[in-house]
Amino acid sequence: MKKLPTPTPAPLLALLLAAAFVLAGCKPAQSAGGPPQAPPVSVAPAVVRSVADSEEFTGRLEAPETVEVRPRVGGTVEQVHFADGARVARDALLFTIDPRPYEAEVQRAQAQLAAARTRAELAKAELARAEKLVSQQAISRQEYDQLASAAGTAQADIGVAEAAVRIARLNLGYTAVRAPIAGRASRALITTGNLVTQQSLLTTVVSTHRMQAYFDGSEQTFLRLRRQGGELAPVRMGLADDEGYPRQGRVDFVDNRLNAQTGAIRMRAVFDNAKGDLAPGLFARIQMPGGAPQPAVLTPERAIGTDQNKRYVFVVGADNMPQFREVKPGPLIDGMRVVTSGLKEGELVIVDGLQRVRPGMAVAPTALAVDERGMPVPKAPGGNGNGAPAPAKS
Structure with a gap:
């Protein structure tokens, strides 16, 4: 006898029918897909302005x-007369060094000067008496010459003593350290109570x-x-x-x-x-x-990319396909870069979204509003910063 086929159980049949419907529903969704959507970019036109090279x-x-203020005499800093970082006038008092040793030196030098003058007067008087005596041959010529030499030496001692007084007074004056120029002082590097020498740096002006x-x-x-x-x-x-x-x-x-x-x-x-x-x-x-102003093509600085030693921009044509353009940049003027070659007036240059550009892939350009310099205007609060879509070139 011929064997009849075994009937399919009803639950298994229902499962197979459901799977068929699921597969049938997936096919239309796949067929509805297409090429990836064009990435959005922002563009601005290259402008021509009269610029000076x-x-x-x-x-x-x-x-x-710039002056390093150092003391001209040593001693103990008695007082600092300025605030750190303050403006100071020329000859303004900055530091005071203890003047008492130098005052005593002035007094000593003055006393030595007085003694020298007294000796000079005595030598002068003795020389005057010797002139009368030598004319009367009461003293020898040798004695006269010795007295004349002593008078000259005494007069020279006055000059030495006067120079010592001037030096002592100068040193006394140097105890007041003053600003050599007008300007701004730094901080006081040495404060009150410290001992300084002529090599010590007090401050700078x-x-x-x-x-x-x-x-x-x-x-x-x-x-x-x-x-x-x-x-x-x-x-x-x-x-x-x-x-x-x-x-x-x-x-x-x-x-x-x-x-x-x-x-x-x-x-x-x-x-x-x-x-x-x-x-x-x-x-x-x-x-x-440089010279006289000349017309030049400019584009925003952020529109220019760098590839090793090349500078380039992407120009969007009528078919919305970005075109790679190598350019030669010039000077930067108020955020706009002068382009000496590779770009023409009115061409739409991608200024935002350069990272989205792919070779052979169209983009969705949106034109940005620009100011009188050609610089894209910052987006308004709450807006997306873009203007109307860029018109297709004829």
């Missing part, structure tokens, strides 16, 4: 005058009415300054917390030779410090203007 340098501020910035210029900078006929070139300076270069100054010194190894030459610019907000040692950014 300029060079930028870095340096440090130095005071025109730096001038503050002007400040100098030393920097190294290139050979081209030196040649350009020389072509100007030696005229002092104007410069601008910015500190670490300054926006741009708000301080005006002039180059007042150019060294007499270039460094053959680096091709640089030391220069110095001087700046007024009437407000007293400049201090020696501060980092300084120096900008030296």
Whole structure:
């Protein structure tokens, strides 16, 4: 007899039907997928502005005058007359050294001077009597010569004693240690009660009415300054917390030779410090203007990337495909970088989202509002900082 197939149990049949429906439901979801979504980026147009060619340098501020205050006589510090870090005038009293030993030295020198004068008067009187006696041949010529020599020696002793008095008075005056220049004093390195010598450093004083910035210029900078006929070139300076270069100054010194190894030459610019907000040692950014203003293409500094020794930007075309452009950057002006080659006016440059750009992948650009300089405007509070989507180029 032919064997009949074994019927499938009802529970197993239900399980198989449920699995089939689950697989059928997954297929439409997979078929609904597509290519990955274009990453969003922010773009801003390259602008053309009339800018003056300029060079930028870095340096440090130095005071025109820096004096180490040391005593000219030894002794015990009796009093300190200034507060640490205070501004002091020229000849202001800074320290007092115990003057009593020097007062006694002045008195001793004055007494020696008085004695010398008395001896000189006696020698002069004896010489006058000897002149009468030698004319009468009452004394020998030798005795007369001895008395004349003694009178001359006594007169010379007066000069020695007078010099000793002047030295003693000078030393007494040196017990009052005064500021050699006007400026700002450091702290008192030696306080009251300490014994000092002529090698002891009491404090330092730096001038503050002007400040100098030393920097190294290139050979081209030196040649350009020389072509100007030696005229002092104007410069601008910015500190670490300054926006741009708000301080005006002039180059007042150019060294007499270039460094053959680096091709640089030391220069110095001087700046007024009437407000007293400049201090020696501060980092300084120096900008030296060049020739007449010329039109130049600019883009925000943050739009420029670096790949080893190359500088580049990404330009978004009409198809929203980012294009890699190698550029040659120029000077930085108020956050905008001059681009001397590789970029044209009006081209949309990616300024935010460079890390999302992938080769061969389109992006979703959003144009940022820009100010009169071409700099993207910071996002408004509560907004996303983007403007309308970038229009497609025709």
